[in-house]
Structure formats: C-alpha cells, structure tokens
Amino acid sequence: MVEEVKNNLQDLLSKVPGLYSVIITDRDGVHLLKVSTDKAPEHAMRPNFISTFGLAVDQGSKLGLGKTGTLICVYSQYQVIQMNKLPLIITFIASDSCNTGHILAIQKQLDPIVSSLALAVAES
Amino acid sequence: MEKHLDRVMDEVVNKPGVFGCVFVNHQGLCLGAKGKASTESAGLIAAIAEQAAKLEPHSSAPIVTLETDNKTCIIQRAGTITGAIYKNRSS
Structure with a gap:
C-alpha cells in the first residue's frame, strides 16, 4: 500500500510545477511518508520545523474562527503549506x-490516503 | 478595492447565458466568485491558464474553452489575473 501511495504523491510532484516535496507526518513531525525532488530544502523537512504547526494550530484556535485548517507560509524562495489532518500533518x-x-x-x-493512514496511526 | 471587482463580476454574471465567474490571482488564490462558481476551482483555473500559455510561449495569453454537453467554461489570463466565466451552451 505504501508504494502505491508514494507513487500517487510522486505523480502530484510532477503535476504541480514548482512543488518540491510532500511530507505526511504525525503531530510530532515524525515522517510517515515523504516524496521529494532534489530541490527540496533539507532544513524545512526536519521534524522540529514541521512540528511547530501544532503550536500554530493551538494559537490559531484562539482567534475564535474555528479549527485551523491550513497554514501557508511564503518565504523569499520557498513556500510551505501545512494542512491540519490531526493526528496527521501534511506539509x-x-x-x-x-x-x-x-x-x-x-x-x-x-483525503482517502490520509484517512487510511490516520487509522493506522490511531491504532498504534 | 473589492468594490470595483464586485461590480465587474456583477456585470459579467448578468450577461445572457452566464451563470458564474471566478477571478484568481497569480498564486492561484481566489479574488472573487459570483454565481454558481466554486472558489475551490481557483487554483486549477490558474494552472490550466498557465499550462495552456506554455504551448505558444511567444504568443499572447490564450483563451481556453472547456465544453461539456450543456455548459462552457472560458478561461483567460490577463497580466497577473486569470478569469473564468461559466456559460450555458444553448445561448
């Protein structure tokens, strides 16, 4: 199953110009699935960077606008988009x-990939 | 600023046969949508316009028309903004 999902994600990389990496992690930023091109910056894929999304979600909920769904950070050379699929994070x-x-x-x-992975994470 | 775009979108939607329109910025984020048009398609509309422009890089921005049995979606990029207009085919 993992290979199939990886192939799916690899397809996405080729379909969206400028997309360097798709990473599915748990809430601590531990990688479950990762596909990336060689242009992807290593430092943005580290667990300690990805896990800050959890903090941002907590702060976002204080705005009173409901559950935080997506976080988009645009930097000078890269953009990082993280999606809240807790217990999983898609980066x-x-x-x-x-x-x-x-x-x-x-x-x-x-969504279908994430829900099947979330089940596996919840069980373990 | 949005008032002007809102007015333009109202004008577009009130044309005969038109039932929706979406405007998208260069990042594929929705600027506005009126009628029966989904804001979720904003990114795809920008991507379609961008990919189509690559076919003839030295020509001006192409107009992309997607036709179904009874509906048409017309997409064109102008500068940094891409617009999509949804029409009924019979008119």
Whole structure:
C-alpha cells in the first residue's frame, strides 16, 4: 500500500510545477511518508520545523474562527503549506512562485490516503 | 478595492447565458466568485491558464474553452489575473 501511495504523491510532484516535496507526518513531525525532488530544502523537512504547526494550530484556535485548517507560509524562495489532518500533518514545500491554490485543491485528492493512514496511526 | 471587482463580476454574471465567474490571482488564490462558481476551482483555473500559455510561449495569453454537453467554461489570463466565466451552451 505504501508504494502505491508514494507513487500517487510522486505523480502530484510532477503535476504541480514548482512543488518540491510532500511530507505526511504525525503531530510530532515524525515522517510517515515523504516524496521529494532534489530541490527540496533539507532544513524545512526536519521534524522540529514541521512540528511547530501544532503550536500554530493551538494559537490559531484562539482567534475564535474555528479549527485551523491550513497554514501557508511564503518565504523569499520557498513556500510551505501545512494542512491540519490531526493526528496527521501534511506539509507541502514548493517554490515561492508555485500555484498555492492548486496545492490547496489537492487536499481533497489526499483525503482517502490520509484517512487510511490516520487509522493506522490511531491504532498504534 | 473589492468594490470595483464586485461590480465587474456583477456585470459579467448578468450577461445572457452566464451563470458564474471566478477571478484568481497569480498564486492561484481566489479574488472573487459570483454565481454558481466554486472558489475551490481557483487554483486549477490558474494552472490550466498557465499550462495552456506554455504551448505558444511567444504568443499572447490564450483563451481556453472547456465544453461539456450543456455548459462552457472560458478561461483567460490577463497580466497577473486569470478569469473564468461559466456559460450555458444553448445561448
């Protein structure tokens, strides 16, 4: 199953120009699945960076706008888009000029993958 | 700022046969949508316009028309903004 999912994610990388990496992690940033091109910045894929999303979600909930769904950070060369699928986090790392809306639209495609992985994580 | 875009979208939607429109920025994020148009398709619309433009890189921005049995979606990029108009085919 893992190979199949990895192939799916690899397909996404080739379909979205400028997308460098898709990482599915648990809430601590521990990698469950990772696909990336060689342009992906190593430091943005570290668990200690990815896990800060959990803190951002907690702070976001204080705004009174409901559950935090997506976090988009645009830097000078890269953009990092993280999606709240707790207990899982999906992280997309892309170039700053990459189509953000396209990445957001991918979310629905990933739902079946994420729900089956979330089940596996919840069981363990 | 949005008032102007809102007015333009109202004008577009009130044209005969048109039942929806979406405007998207260069990052694929939705600027506005009116009528029966989904804001979720914003990213895909920008991607379609971008990919189509690569076919003829030296020509001006192409107009992409997606046709189904009874509906048409017309997509064109102008500068940093991409617009999509949804129409009924009979009109």
